[in-house]
Amino acid sequence: MFARIFKPSKTAMQSGRANTERWVLEVEAETARRVDPLMGWTSGDSVTSGQLQLKFNSQEEAVAYAEKHGLAFRVDEPHLSTPQPKAYSDNFAFHRRKPWTH
Numbered sequence: 076m077f078a079r080i081f082k083p084s085k086t087a088m089q090s091g092r093a094n095t096e097r098w099v100l101e102v103e104a105e106t107a108r109r110v111d112p113l114m115g116w117t118s119g120d121s122v123t124s125g126q127l128q129l130k131f132n133s134q135e136e137a138v139a140y141a142e143k144h145g146l147a148f149r150v151d152e153p154h155l156s157t158p159q160p161k162a163y164s165d166n167f168a169f170h171r172r173k174p175w176t177h
Contacts, residue, residue, distance in 0.1 A: 076102055082153040
């Protein structure tokens with residue numbers, strides 16, 4: 076089994092940083108899913124291990140868990156965004172690049 080350790084980013088449906096502070100260890104499926112020729116259902120050999128997500132308070136805890144259980148893993152570093160301060164009055168500034176129209 077192969078595991079991926081990452082810090083999830085915020086979803087598009089939220090403006091806050093909820094559920095982004097913990098590290099996640101996600102186990103990837105060993106084999107690809109396949110389509111059953113009779114019923115057309117999608118199935119795989121290790122369905123439950125592909126759905127497994129463990130949450131940890133720090134990256135070190137997740138790495139220690141993966142090493143303890145003999146999992147091959149990859150650590151994806153989080154992408155930190157830099158907020159750009161904006162003000163409503165900037166919409167009407169003289170030095171605006173595009174003209175303001177309705």
